[in-house]
Amino acid sequence: MESIVIGIFLxxxxxxxxxxxxxxxFSPPTSEKVLLAAGAWDGTIRVWLVNDNGQCEGKAQQSIPAxxxxxxxxxxxxxxxxxAADKDVRLWDLASNQVAVVGAHDGPVKTCHWINGNNYQCLMTGSYDKSLRFWDMRQLPKQTMMLKLDLPERVYCADVVYPMAAVGLASxxxxxxxxxxxxxxxxxxESQLKYQLRCLSIFRNKDNQPCGFAIGSIEGRVGVQMVETSNTKETFTFKCHRSAELVNGYQEIFAVNDITFHPQHGTLITCGSDGRYSMWDKDARTKLKTSEAHPLPITCVHIHASGTILAYAMGYDWSKGHEGNAQQGSKIVLHKCLEDMRPRSKKT
Structure with missing residues:
Protein backbone atom coordinates (compact mmCIF):
# COMPACT_ATOMS: atom_id res chain seq x y z
CA MET A 1 0.00 0.00 0.00
CA GLU A 2 1.18 3.49 -0.77
CA SER A 3 1.95 5.71 2.18
CA ILE A 4 -0.22 8.71 2.84
CA VAL A 5 1.53 12.05 2.62
CA ILE A 6 -0.17 14.98 4.27
CA GLY A 7 1.16 18.17 2.78
CA ILE A 8 -0.32 20.38 5.46
CA PHE A 9 0.17 20.21 9.22
CA LEU A 10 -3.26 18.82 10.09
CA PHE A 26 -7.67 2.99 10.76
CA SER A 27 -8.30 0.06 8.45
CA PRO A 28 -5.55 -2.61 8.43
CA PRO A 29 -2.64 -2.50 5.96
CA THR A 30 -4.20 -5.39 4.01
CA SER A 31 -7.14 -3.14 3.12
CA GLU A 32 -7.08 -1.73 -0.42
CA LYS A 33 -7.98 1.78 0.74
CA VAL A 34 -7.19 3.80 3.84
CA LEU A 35 -10.37 4.07 5.89
CA LEU A 36 -10.91 5.68 9.30
CA ALA A 37 -13.70 4.54 11.63
CA ALA A 38 -14.98 6.49 14.65
CA GLY A 39 -17.39 5.12 17.27
CA ALA A 40 -19.16 7.50 19.65
CA TRP A 41 -21.22 7.56 22.82
CA ASP A 42 -24.34 8.54 20.87
CA GLY A 43 -24.32 5.10 19.23
CA THR A 44 -23.11 6.33 15.84
CA ILE A 45 -20.21 4.82 13.95
CA ARG A 46 -18.83 6.57 10.88
CA VAL A 47 -16.28 5.65 8.22
CA TRP A 48 -14.26 8.03 6.07
CA LEU A 49 -12.01 7.39 3.09
CA VAL A 50 -8.65 9.10 3.65
CA ASN A 51 -7.14 10.31 0.38
CA ASP A 52 -3.40 10.54 -0.36
CA ASN A 53 -3.40 14.23 0.54
CA GLY A 54 -5.06 13.52 3.90
CA GLN A 55 -8.48 14.83 2.92
CA CYS A 56 -11.42 12.77 4.15
CA GLU A 57 -14.59 11.74 2.38
CA GLY A 58 -17.50 10.31 4.36
CA LYS A 59 -18.33 6.82 3.07
CA ALA A 60 -20.72 5.15 5.55
CA GLN A 61 -22.60 5.62 8.81
CA GLN A 62 -24.64 3.43 11.12
CA SER A 63 -26.36 3.83 14.47
CA ILE A 64 -27.00 1.37 17.28
CA PRO A 65 -29.12 1.96 20.40
CA ALA A 66 -26.19 2.17 22.85
CA ALA A 84 -21.32 -1.54 22.90
CA ALA A 85 -22.72 -0.71 26.31
CA ASP A 86 -25.95 -2.69 25.68
CA LYS A 87 -24.01 -5.99 26.17
CA ASP A 88 -23.99 -6.88 22.46
CA VAL A 89 -21.18 -7.35 19.94
CA ARG A 90 -22.12 -6.44 16.38
CA LEU A 91 -20.66 -6.84 12.91
CA TRP A 92 -21.24 -4.08 10.36
CA ASP A 93 -20.85 -5.06 6.71
CA LEU A 94 -20.03 -1.84 4.86
CA ALA A 95 -20.97 -3.11 1.39
CA SER A 96 -24.52 -4.10 2.36
CA ASN A 97 -24.74 -1.58 5.24
CA GLN A 98 -26.21 -4.35 7.40
CA VAL A 99 -25.50 -4.70 11.13
CA ALA A 100 -25.90 -8.07 12.89
CA VAL A 101 -25.41 -9.15 16.50
CA VAL A 102 -22.60 -11.73 16.53
CA GLY A 103 -21.92 -12.07 20.26
CA ALA A 104 -23.25 -11.07 23.68
CA HIS A 105 -22.12 -10.57 27.27
CA ASP A 106 -23.93 -10.13 30.57
CA GLY A 107 -22.63 -6.58 30.92
CA PRO A 108 -21.35 -3.70 28.75
CA VAL A 109 -18.70 -4.86 26.25
CA LYS A 110 -15.61 -2.70 26.77
CA THR A 111 -13.10 -4.20 24.31
CA CYS A 112 -13.02 -6.17 21.05
CA HIS A 113 -9.98 -7.46 19.17
CA TRP A 114 -9.70 -9.61 16.05
CA ILE A 115 -7.26 -12.52 16.42
CA ASN A 116 -5.70 -13.76 13.19
CA GLY A 117 -3.85 -16.85 14.39
CA ASN A 118 -1.75 -19.34 12.50
CA ASN A 119 -4.45 -22.02 12.69
CA TYR A 120 -7.60 -20.14 13.77
CA GLN A 121 -9.39 -16.79 13.64
CA CYS A 122 -11.75 -15.35 16.22
CA LEU A 123 -12.95 -12.21 17.96
CA MET A 124 -11.89 -11.58 21.58
CA THR A 125 -14.25 -9.45 23.67
CA GLY A 126 -13.85 -8.19 27.24
CA SER A 127 -16.72 -7.00 29.42
CA TYR A 128 -17.81 -5.47 32.70
CA ASP A 129 -19.39 -8.90 33.36
CA LYS A 130 -15.89 -10.08 34.43
CA SER A 131 -15.34 -12.33 31.44
CA LEU A 132 -13.24 -12.64 28.31
CA ARG A 133 -15.03 -14.37 25.43
CA PHE A 134 -13.79 -15.72 22.10
CA TRP A 135 -16.19 -15.90 19.13
CA ASP A 136 -15.95 -18.09 16.04
CA MET A 137 -17.07 -16.02 13.04
CA ARG A 138 -17.17 -18.90 10.54
CA GLN A 139 -20.81 -19.82 11.31
CA LEU A 140 -22.40 -16.39 10.85
CA PRO A 141 -25.11 -15.32 11.39
CA LYS A 142 -25.14 -17.98 14.13
CA GLN A 143 -23.42 -16.86 17.36
CA THR A 144 -20.70 -19.37 18.27
CA MET A 145 -18.69 -18.84 21.46
CA MET A 146 -15.45 -20.84 21.31
CA LEU A 147 -14.32 -20.08 24.83
CA LYS A 148 -15.29 -18.12 27.93
CA LEU A 149 -12.67 -17.15 30.50
CA ASP A 150 -13.97 -15.92 33.86
CA LEU A 151 -11.99 -13.10 35.41
CA PRO A 152 -11.82 -11.78 38.98
CA GLU A 153 -12.82 -8.25 37.93
CA ARG A 154 -14.27 -6.11 35.13
CA VAL A 155 -12.30 -5.58 31.92
CA TYR A 156 -11.29 -1.93 31.58
CA CYS A 157 -8.76 -2.13 28.73
CA ALA A 158 -7.05 -4.67 26.48
CA ASP A 159 -4.80 -5.09 23.47
CA VAL A 160 -3.79 -7.88 21.09
CA VAL A 161 -0.55 -8.16 19.12
CA TYR A 162 -0.43 -11.78 18.02
CA PRO A 163 0.51 -14.02 19.73
CA MET A 164 0.11 -11.88 22.88
CA ALA A 165 -3.06 -10.56 24.52
CA ALA A 166 -2.97 -8.26 27.56
CA VAL A 167 -6.13 -7.51 29.55
CA GLY A 168 -6.32 -4.77 32.20
CA LEU A 169 -8.85 -5.22 35.00
CA ALA A 170 -10.65 -2.95 37.46
CA SER A 171 -8.42 -4.42 40.18
CA GLU A 190 0.23 -6.31 39.29
CA SER A 191 0.08 -2.80 37.87
CA GLN A 192 2.74 -0.35 38.98
CA LEU A 193 0.08 2.37 38.90
CA LYS A 194 -1.90 3.13 42.04
CA TYR A 195 -5.07 4.39 40.39
CA GLN A 196 -7.69 3.11 37.94
CA LEU A 197 -6.42 1.87 34.58
CA ARG A 198 -7.78 3.69 31.52
CA CYS A 199 -5.81 2.33 28.54
CA LEU A 200 -3.29 -0.32 27.50
CA SER A 201 -1.10 -0.83 24.43
CA ILE A 202 1.34 -3.68 23.61
CA PHE A 203 4.79 -2.90 22.20
CA ARG A 204 7.28 -5.04 20.26
CA ASN A 205 10.99 -5.78 20.65
CA LYS A 206 13.70 -5.36 18.01
CA ASP A 207 12.69 -8.74 16.53
CA ASN A 208 9.16 -7.36 16.01
CA GLN A 209 7.73 -9.70 18.63
CA PRO A 210 5.32 -8.47 21.34
CA CYS A 211 7.23 -8.27 24.61
CA GLY A 212 5.55 -5.77 26.92
CA PHE A 213 2.89 -3.13 27.33
CA ALA A 214 2.25 0.44 28.44
CA ILE A 215 -0.71 1.30 30.66
CA GLY A 216 -2.22 4.68 31.45
CA SER A 217 -4.19 5.65 34.55
CA ILE A 218 -6.57 8.38 35.63
CA GLU A 219 -3.71 9.88 37.68
CA GLY A 220 -1.60 11.32 34.86
CA ARG A 221 0.90 8.49 34.83
CA VAL A 222 2.06 5.77 32.42
CA GLY A 223 3.62 2.44 33.36
CA VAL A 224 5.95 0.57 31.00
CA GLN A 225 6.10 -3.14 31.77
CA MET A 226 8.06 -5.99 30.20
CA VAL A 227 6.27 -9.34 30.41
CA GLU A 228 9.41 -11.48 30.78
CA THR A 229 12.50 -9.73 32.17
CA SER A 230 14.93 -9.97 35.04
CA ASN A 231 16.11 -6.40 34.45
CA THR A 232 14.07 -4.17 36.76
CA LYS A 233 15.23 -1.08 34.86
CA GLU A 234 13.05 -2.12 31.91
CA THR A 235 9.93 -1.65 34.04
CA PHE A 236 9.20 1.93 35.09
CA THR A 237 6.56 4.67 35.31
CA PHE A 238 6.53 8.31 34.27
CA LYS A 239 4.29 11.29 34.95
CA CYS A 240 2.38 13.00 32.15
CA HIS A 241 -0.70 15.12 31.44
CA ARG A 242 -0.21 17.38 34.44
CA SER A 243 -0.29 21.16 34.67
CA ALA A 244 3.09 22.86 34.29
CA GLU A 245 2.17 25.49 36.89
CA LEU A 246 0.38 25.21 40.20
CA VAL A 247 -3.35 26.02 40.16
CA ASN A 248 -4.54 27.44 43.49
CA GLY A 249 -1.44 25.95 45.07
CA TYR A 250 -1.86 22.50 43.54
CA GLN A 251 -0.72 20.73 40.41
CA GLU A 252 -3.66 19.69 38.24
CA ILE A 253 -3.50 16.02 37.30
CA PHE A 254 -5.42 14.61 34.31
CA ALA A 255 -6.37 11.15 33.08
CA VAL A 256 -4.39 9.39 30.35
CA ASN A 257 -7.21 8.49 27.96
CA ASP A 258 -5.33 6.51 25.31
CA ILE A 259 -1.89 5.17 24.32
CA THR A 260 -0.70 4.03 20.89
CA PHE A 261 2.72 2.86 19.70
CA HIS A 262 4.21 3.92 16.37
CA PRO A 263 4.35 0.80 14.13
CA GLN A 264 7.86 1.51 12.80
CA HIS A 265 9.64 3.68 15.37
CA GLY A 266 8.34 1.95 18.51
CA THR A 267 7.80 5.32 20.18
CA LEU A 268 4.44 6.08 21.77
CA ILE A 269 1.82 8.78 21.93
CA THR A 270 -0.42 9.48 24.91
CA CYS A 271 -3.49 11.70 25.01
CA GLY A 272 -5.25 13.11 28.02
CA SER A 273 -8.06 15.01 29.68
CA ASP A 274 -5.82 18.09 29.65
CA GLY A 275 -6.49 18.41 25.91
CA ARG A 276 -2.90 17.58 24.96
CA TYR A 277 -1.10 14.73 23.26
CA SER A 278 2.52 13.88 24.01
CA MET A 279 5.02 11.75 22.09
CA TRP A 280 7.61 9.69 23.99
CA ASP A 281 10.68 7.53 23.40
CA LYS A 282 10.39 4.87 26.12
CA ASP A 283 13.83 3.39 25.38
CA ALA A 284 15.62 6.74 25.77
CA ARG A 285 13.10 7.80 28.44
CA THR A 286 12.60 11.17 26.80
CA LYS A 287 9.66 13.26 25.67
CA LEU A 288 9.76 13.98 21.95
CA LYS A 289 6.94 16.52 21.72
CA THR A 290 3.87 17.86 23.49
CA SER A 291 1.02 19.59 21.70
CA GLU A 292 -0.55 22.88 22.64
CA ALA A 293 -3.66 22.58 24.80
CA HIS A 294 -6.81 21.88 22.81
CA PRO A 295 -10.18 23.33 23.90
CA LEU A 296 -11.48 19.89 24.91
CA PRO A 297 -9.99 16.66 26.29
CA ILE A 298 -8.42 14.31 23.74
CA THR A 299 -10.31 11.05 24.18
CA CYS A 300 -8.59 8.63 21.78
CA VAL A 301 -5.77 8.31 19.25
CA HIS A 302 -4.74 5.83 16.55
CA ILE A 303 -1.85 5.58 14.06
CA HIS A 304 -2.17 4.12 10.56
CA ALA A 305 -0.03 1.04 9.84
CA SER A 306 2.11 3.07 7.40
CA GLY A 307 3.26 5.16 10.36
CA THR A 308 2.75 8.39 8.44
CA ILE A 309 -0.51 9.64 9.89
CA LEU A 310 -2.33 9.69 13.22
CA ALA A 311 -5.90 10.53 14.11
CA TYR A 312 -7.11 11.91 17.42
CA ALA A 313 -10.51 12.97 18.70
CA MET A 314 -11.50 15.80 21.00
CA GLY A 315 -14.65 15.72 23.13
CA TYR A 316 -15.89 15.98 26.68
CA ASP A 317 -14.82 12.96 28.75
CA TRP A 318 -16.84 13.76 31.91
CA SER A 319 -13.63 14.29 33.89
CA LYS A 320 -15.24 17.38 35.47
CA GLY A 321 -18.67 15.85 35.98
CA HIS A 322 -22.04 17.05 34.72
CA GLU A 323 -21.26 20.72 35.30
CA GLY A 324 -18.35 20.52 32.87
CA ASN A 325 -20.53 19.30 29.99
CA ALA A 326 -21.11 22.15 27.55
CA GLN A 327 -22.33 19.74 24.81
CA GLN A 328 -19.66 20.90 22.40
CA GLY A 329 -19.77 17.72 20.33
CA SER A 330 -16.55 16.17 19.02
CA LYS A 331 -13.82 16.94 16.55
CA ILE A 332 -11.50 14.50 14.76
CA VAL A 333 -8.07 15.63 13.55
CA LEU A 334 -5.57 13.95 11.21
CA HIS A 335 -1.93 14.77 11.78
CA LYS A 336 1.28 13.68 10.08
CA CYS A 337 3.51 11.90 12.58
CA LEU A 338 6.40 10.05 10.88
CA GLU A 339 9.05 12.67 11.73
CA ASP A 340 7.54 13.87 15.01
CA MET A 341 7.66 10.35 16.44
CA ARG A 342 11.08 9.40 15.09
CA PRO A 343 13.56 8.71 17.93
CA ARG A 344 16.21 11.37 18.27
CA SER A 345 19.77 10.48 17.36
CA LYS A 346 21.92 9.71 20.38
CA LYS A 347 24.50 12.38 21.09
CA THR A 348 28.05 11.12 20.95
Missing amino acids: VIVDGSPDDTVQVLR PILDAEWTDDGARLFIA KKIFIYNLEGGPQFVKEI
Whole structure:
Protein backbone atom coordinates (compact mmCIF):
# COMPACT_ATOMS: atom_id res chain seq x y z
CA MET A 1 0.00 0.00 0.00
CA GLU A 2 1.18 3.49 -0.77
CA SER A 3 1.95 5.71 2.18
CA ILE A 4 -0.22 8.71 2.84
CA VAL A 5 1.53 12.05 2.62
CA ILE A 6 -0.17 14.98 4.27
CA GLY A 7 1.16 18.17 2.78
CA ILE A 8 -0.32 20.38 5.46
CA PHE A 9 0.17 20.21 9.22
CA LEU A 10 -3.26 18.82 10.09
CA VAL A 11 -6.67 18.07 8.64
CA ILE A 12 -10.02 18.52 10.42
CA VAL A 13 -12.36 15.65 9.52
CA ASP A 14 -15.82 16.80 8.39
CA GLY A 15 -18.89 15.16 9.90
CA SER A 16 -17.60 14.27 13.37
CA PRO A 17 -20.19 12.72 15.73
CA ASP A 18 -22.37 14.96 17.90
CA ASP A 19 -21.18 13.15 21.04
CA THR A 20 -17.77 12.12 22.37
CA VAL A 21 -15.70 9.72 20.25
CA GLN A 22 -14.62 6.67 22.27
CA VAL A 23 -12.63 4.83 19.60
CA LEU A 24 -10.76 5.60 16.37
CA ARG A 25 -9.49 2.83 14.10
CA PHE A 26 -7.67 2.99 10.76
CA SER A 27 -8.30 0.06 8.45
CA PRO A 28 -5.55 -2.61 8.43
CA PRO A 29 -2.64 -2.50 5.96
CA THR A 30 -4.20 -5.39 4.01
CA SER A 31 -7.14 -3.14 3.12
CA GLU A 32 -7.08 -1.73 -0.42
CA LYS A 33 -7.98 1.78 0.74
CA VAL A 34 -7.19 3.80 3.84
CA LEU A 35 -10.37 4.07 5.89
CA LEU A 36 -10.91 5.68 9.30
CA ALA A 37 -13.70 4.54 11.63
CA ALA A 38 -14.98 6.49 14.65
CA GLY A 39 -17.39 5.12 17.27
CA ALA A 40 -19.16 7.50 19.65
CA TRP A 41 -21.22 7.56 22.82
CA ASP A 42 -24.34 8.54 20.87
CA GLY A 43 -24.32 5.10 19.23
CA THR A 44 -23.11 6.33 15.84
CA ILE A 45 -20.21 4.82 13.95
CA ARG A 46 -18.83 6.57 10.88
CA VAL A 47 -16.28 5.65 8.22
CA TRP A 48 -14.26 8.03 6.07
CA LEU A 49 -12.01 7.39 3.09
CA VAL A 50 -8.65 9.10 3.65
CA ASN A 51 -7.14 10.31 0.38
CA ASP A 52 -3.40 10.54 -0.36
CA ASN A 53 -3.40 14.23 0.54
CA GLY A 54 -5.06 13.52 3.90
CA GLN A 55 -8.48 14.83 2.92
CA CYS A 56 -11.42 12.77 4.15
CA GLU A 57 -14.59 11.74 2.38
CA GLY A 58 -17.50 10.31 4.36
CA LYS A 59 -18.33 6.82 3.07
CA ALA A 60 -20.72 5.15 5.55
CA GLN A 61 -22.60 5.62 8.81
CA GLN A 62 -24.64 3.43 11.12
CA SER A 63 -26.36 3.83 14.47
CA ILE A 64 -27.00 1.37 17.28
CA PRO A 65 -29.12 1.96 20.40
CA ALA A 66 -26.19 2.17 22.85
CA PRO A 67 -22.86 3.96 23.39
CA ILE A 68 -20.03 2.43 21.35
CA LEU A 69 -17.05 1.46 23.51
CA ASP A 70 -14.71 -0.21 21.00
CA ALA A 71 -14.40 -1.19 17.34
CA GLU A 72 -12.18 -3.45 15.25
CA TRP A 73 -11.73 -4.01 11.51
CA THR A 74 -11.73 -7.36 9.78
CA ASP A 75 -8.54 -8.12 7.83
CA ASP A 76 -9.96 -7.00 4.49
CA GLY A 77 -11.27 -3.66 5.77
CA ALA A 78 -14.76 -4.56 4.56
CA ARG A 79 -16.45 -5.07 7.95
CA LEU A 80 -16.29 -3.64 11.46
CA PHE A 81 -16.88 -5.29 14.81
CA ILE A 82 -18.59 -3.02 17.33
CA ALA A 83 -18.53 -3.41 21.13
CA ALA A 84 -21.32 -1.54 22.90
CA ALA A 85 -22.72 -0.71 26.31
CA ASP A 86 -25.95 -2.69 25.68
CA LYS A 87 -24.01 -5.99 26.17
CA ASP A 88 -23.99 -6.88 22.46
CA VAL A 89 -21.18 -7.35 19.94
CA ARG A 90 -22.12 -6.44 16.38
CA LEU A 91 -20.66 -6.84 12.91
CA TRP A 92 -21.24 -4.08 10.36
CA ASP A 93 -20.85 -5.06 6.71
CA LEU A 94 -20.03 -1.84 4.86
CA ALA A 95 -20.97 -3.11 1.39
CA SER A 96 -24.52 -4.10 2.36
CA ASN A 97 -24.74 -1.58 5.24
CA GLN A 98 -26.21 -4.35 7.40
CA VAL A 99 -25.50 -4.70 11.13
CA ALA A 100 -25.90 -8.07 12.89
CA VAL A 101 -25.41 -9.15 16.50
CA VAL A 102 -22.60 -11.73 16.53
CA GLY A 103 -21.92 -12.07 20.26
CA ALA A 104 -23.25 -11.07 23.68
CA HIS A 105 -22.12 -10.57 27.27
CA ASP A 106 -23.93 -10.13 30.57
CA GLY A 107 -22.63 -6.58 30.92
CA PRO A 108 -21.35 -3.70 28.75
CA VAL A 109 -18.70 -4.86 26.25
CA LYS A 110 -15.61 -2.70 26.77
CA THR A 111 -13.10 -4.20 24.31
CA CYS A 112 -13.02 -6.17 21.05
CA HIS A 113 -9.98 -7.46 19.17
CA TRP A 114 -9.70 -9.61 16.05
CA ILE A 115 -7.26 -12.52 16.42
CA ASN A 116 -5.70 -13.76 13.19
CA GLY A 117 -3.85 -16.85 14.39
CA ASN A 118 -1.75 -19.34 12.50
CA ASN A 119 -4.45 -22.02 12.69
CA TYR A 120 -7.60 -20.14 13.77
CA GLN A 121 -9.39 -16.79 13.64
CA CYS A 122 -11.75 -15.35 16.22
CA LEU A 123 -12.95 -12.21 17.96
CA MET A 124 -11.89 -11.58 21.58
CA THR A 125 -14.25 -9.45 23.67
CA GLY A 126 -13.85 -8.19 27.24
CA SER A 127 -16.72 -7.00 29.42
CA TYR A 128 -17.81 -5.47 32.70
CA ASP A 129 -19.39 -8.90 33.36
CA LYS A 130 -15.89 -10.08 34.43
CA SER A 131 -15.34 -12.33 31.44
CA LEU A 132 -13.24 -12.64 28.31
CA ARG A 133 -15.03 -14.37 25.43
CA PHE A 134 -13.79 -15.72 22.10
CA TRP A 135 -16.19 -15.90 19.13
CA ASP A 136 -15.95 -18.09 16.04
CA MET A 137 -17.07 -16.02 13.04
CA ARG A 138 -17.17 -18.90 10.54
CA GLN A 139 -20.81 -19.82 11.31
CA LEU A 140 -22.40 -16.39 10.85
CA PRO A 141 -25.11 -15.32 11.39
CA LYS A 142 -25.14 -17.98 14.13
CA GLN A 143 -23.42 -16.86 17.36
CA THR A 144 -20.70 -19.37 18.27
CA MET A 145 -18.69 -18.84 21.46
CA MET A 146 -15.45 -20.84 21.31
CA LEU A 147 -14.32 -20.08 24.83
CA LYS A 148 -15.29 -18.12 27.93
CA LEU A 149 -12.67 -17.15 30.50
CA ASP A 150 -13.97 -15.92 33.86
CA LEU A 151 -11.99 -13.10 35.41
CA PRO A 152 -11.82 -11.78 38.98
CA GLU A 153 -12.82 -8.25 37.93
CA ARG A 154 -14.27 -6.11 35.13
CA VAL A 155 -12.30 -5.58 31.92
CA TYR A 156 -11.29 -1.93 31.58
CA CYS A 157 -8.76 -2.13 28.73
CA ALA A 158 -7.05 -4.67 26.48
CA ASP A 159 -4.80 -5.09 23.47
CA VAL A 160 -3.79 -7.88 21.09
CA VAL A 161 -0.55 -8.16 19.12
CA TYR A 162 -0.43 -11.78 18.02
CA PRO A 163 0.51 -14.02 19.73
CA MET A 164 0.11 -11.88 22.88
CA ALA A 165 -3.06 -10.56 24.52
CA ALA A 166 -2.97 -8.26 27.56
CA VAL A 167 -6.13 -7.51 29.55
CA GLY A 168 -6.32 -4.77 32.20
CA LEU A 169 -8.85 -5.22 35.00
CA ALA A 170 -10.65 -2.95 37.46
CA SER A 171 -8.42 -4.42 40.18
CA LYS A 172 -5.40 -2.87 38.38
CA LYS A 173 -4.13 -6.35 37.50
CA ILE A 174 -3.10 -7.25 33.95
CA PHE A 175 -3.67 -10.79 32.66
CA ILE A 176 -1.33 -11.98 29.90
CA TYR A 177 -2.37 -14.67 27.39
CA ASN A 178 -0.51 -16.59 24.70
CA LEU A 179 -2.83 -16.96 21.69
CA GLU A 180 -0.69 -19.47 19.80
CA GLY A 181 -2.84 -22.51 19.10
CA GLY A 182 -5.65 -21.09 21.23
CA PRO A 183 -5.79 -18.70 24.22
CA GLN A 184 -3.60 -19.87 27.11
CA PHE A 185 -3.15 -17.96 30.38
CA VAL A 186 0.50 -16.99 30.92
CA LYS A 187 0.69 -14.80 34.01
CA GLU A 188 -0.92 -12.14 36.15
CA ILE A 189 0.94 -8.85 36.56
CA GLU A 190 0.23 -6.31 39.29
CA SER A 191 0.08 -2.80 37.87
CA GLN A 192 2.74 -0.35 38.98
CA LEU A 193 0.08 2.37 38.90
CA LYS A 194 -1.90 3.13 42.04
CA TYR A 195 -5.07 4.39 40.39
CA GLN A 196 -7.69 3.11 37.94
CA LEU A 197 -6.42 1.87 34.58
CA ARG A 198 -7.78 3.69 31.52
CA CYS A 199 -5.81 2.33 28.54
CA LEU A 200 -3.29 -0.32 27.50
CA SER A 201 -1.10 -0.83 24.43
CA ILE A 202 1.34 -3.68 23.61
CA PHE A 203 4.79 -2.90 22.20
CA ARG A 204 7.28 -5.04 20.26
CA ASN A 205 10.99 -5.78 20.65
CA LYS A 206 13.70 -5.36 18.01
CA ASP A 207 12.69 -8.74 16.53
CA ASN A 208 9.16 -7.36 16.01
CA GLN A 209 7.73 -9.70 18.63
CA PRO A 210 5.32 -8.47 21.34
CA CYS A 211 7.23 -8.27 24.61
CA GLY A 212 5.55 -5.77 26.92
CA PHE A 213 2.89 -3.13 27.33
CA ALA A 214 2.25 0.44 28.44
CA ILE A 215 -0.71 1.30 30.66
CA GLY A 216 -2.22 4.68 31.45
CA SER A 217 -4.19 5.65 34.55
CA ILE A 218 -6.57 8.38 35.63
CA GLU A 219 -3.71 9.88 37.68
CA GLY A 220 -1.60 11.32 34.86
CA ARG A 221 0.90 8.49 34.83
CA VAL A 222 2.06 5.77 32.42
CA GLY A 223 3.62 2.44 33.36
CA VAL A 224 5.95 0.57 31.00
CA GLN A 225 6.10 -3.14 31.77
CA MET A 226 8.06 -5.99 30.20
CA VAL A 227 6.27 -9.34 30.41
CA GLU A 228 9.41 -11.48 30.78
CA THR A 229 12.50 -9.73 32.17
CA SER A 230 14.93 -9.97 35.04
CA ASN A 231 16.11 -6.40 34.45
CA THR A 232 14.07 -4.17 36.76
CA LYS A 233 15.23 -1.08 34.86
CA GLU A 234 13.05 -2.12 31.91
CA THR A 235 9.93 -1.65 34.04
CA PHE A 236 9.20 1.93 35.09
CA THR A 237 6.56 4.67 35.31
CA PHE A 238 6.53 8.31 34.27
CA LYS A 239 4.29 11.29 34.95
CA CYS A 240 2.38 13.00 32.15
CA HIS A 241 -0.70 15.12 31.44
CA ARG A 242 -0.21 17.38 34.44
CA SER A 243 -0.29 21.16 34.67
CA ALA A 244 3.09 22.86 34.29
CA GLU A 245 2.17 25.49 36.89
CA LEU A 246 0.38 25.21 40.20
CA VAL A 247 -3.35 26.02 40.16
CA ASN A 248 -4.54 27.44 43.49
CA GLY A 249 -1.44 25.95 45.07
CA TYR A 250 -1.86 22.50 43.54
CA GLN A 251 -0.72 20.73 40.41
CA GLU A 252 -3.66 19.69 38.24
CA ILE A 253 -3.50 16.02 37.30
CA PHE A 254 -5.42 14.61 34.31
CA ALA A 255 -6.37 11.15 33.08
CA VAL A 256 -4.39 9.39 30.35
CA ASN A 257 -7.21 8.49 27.96
CA ASP A 258 -5.33 6.51 25.31
CA ILE A 259 -1.89 5.17 24.32
CA THR A 260 -0.70 4.03 20.89
CA PHE A 261 2.72 2.86 19.70
CA HIS A 262 4.21 3.92 16.37
CA PRO A 263 4.35 0.80 14.13
CA GLN A 264 7.86 1.51 12.80
CA HIS A 265 9.64 3.68 15.37
CA GLY A 266 8.34 1.95 18.51
CA THR A 267 7.80 5.32 20.18
CA LEU A 268 4.44 6.08 21.77
CA ILE A 269 1.82 8.78 21.93
CA THR A 270 -0.42 9.48 24.91
CA CYS A 271 -3.49 11.70 25.01
CA GLY A 272 -5.25 13.11 28.02
CA SER A 273 -8.06 15.01 29.68
CA ASP A 274 -5.82 18.09 29.65
CA GLY A 275 -6.49 18.41 25.91
CA ARG A 276 -2.90 17.58 24.96
CA TYR A 277 -1.10 14.73 23.26
CA SER A 278 2.52 13.88 24.01
CA MET A 279 5.02 11.75 22.09
CA TRP A 280 7.61 9.69 23.99
CA ASP A 281 10.68 7.53 23.40
CA LYS A 282 10.39 4.87 26.12
CA ASP A 283 13.83 3.39 25.38
CA ALA A 284 15.62 6.74 25.77
CA ARG A 285 13.10 7.80 28.44
CA THR A 286 12.60 11.17 26.80
CA LYS A 287 9.66 13.26 25.67
CA LEU A 288 9.76 13.98 21.95
CA LYS A 289 6.94 16.52 21.72
CA THR A 290 3.87 17.86 23.49
CA SER A 291 1.02 19.59 21.70
CA GLU A 292 -0.55 22.88 22.64
CA ALA A 293 -3.66 22.58 24.80
CA HIS A 294 -6.81 21.88 22.81
CA PRO A 295 -10.18 23.33 23.90
CA LEU A 296 -11.48 19.89 24.91
CA PRO A 297 -9.99 16.66 26.29
CA ILE A 298 -8.42 14.31 23.74
CA THR A 299 -10.31 11.05 24.18
CA CYS A 300 -8.59 8.63 21.78
CA VAL A 301 -5.77 8.31 19.25
CA HIS A 302 -4.74 5.83 16.55
CA ILE A 303 -1.85 5.58 14.06
CA HIS A 304 -2.17 4.12 10.56
CA ALA A 305 -0.03 1.04 9.84
CA SER A 306 2.11 3.07 7.40
CA GLY A 307 3.26 5.16 10.36
CA THR A 308 2.75 8.39 8.44
CA ILE A 309 -0.51 9.64 9.89
CA LEU A 310 -2.33 9.69 13.22
CA ALA A 311 -5.90 10.53 14.11
CA TYR A 312 -7.11 11.91 17.42
CA ALA A 313 -10.51 12.97 18.70
CA MET A 314 -11.50 15.80 21.00
CA GLY A 315 -14.65 15.72 23.13
CA TYR A 316 -15.89 15.98 26.68
CA ASP A 317 -14.82 12.96 28.75
CA TRP A 318 -16.84 13.76 31.91
CA SER A 319 -13.63 14.29 33.89
CA LYS A 320 -15.24 17.38 35.47
CA GLY A 321 -18.67 15.85 35.98
CA HIS A 322 -22.04 17.05 34.72
CA GLU A 323 -21.26 20.72 35.30
CA GLY A 324 -18.35 20.52 32.87
CA ASN A 325 -20.53 19.30 29.99
CA ALA A 326 -21.11 22.15 27.55
CA GLN A 327 -22.33 19.74 24.81
CA GLN A 328 -19.66 20.90 22.40
CA GLY A 329 -19.77 17.72 20.33
CA SER A 330 -16.55 16.17 19.02
CA LYS A 331 -13.82 16.94 16.55
CA ILE A 332 -11.50 14.50 14.76
CA VAL A 333 -8.07 15.63 13.55
CA LEU A 334 -5.57 13.95 11.21
CA HIS A 335 -1.93 14.77 11.78
CA LYS A 336 1.28 13.68 10.08
CA CYS A 337 3.51 11.90 12.58
CA LEU A 338 6.40 10.05 10.88
CA GLU A 339 9.05 12.67 11.73
CA ASP A 340 7.54 13.87 15.01
CA MET A 341 7.66 10.35 16.44
CA ARG A 342 11.08 9.40 15.09
CA PRO A 343 13.56 8.71 17.93
CA ARG A 344 16.21 11.37 18.27
CA SER A 345 19.77 10.48 17.36
CA LYS A 346 21.92 9.71 20.38
CA LYS A 347 24.50 12.38 21.09
CA THR A 348 28.05 11.12 20.95
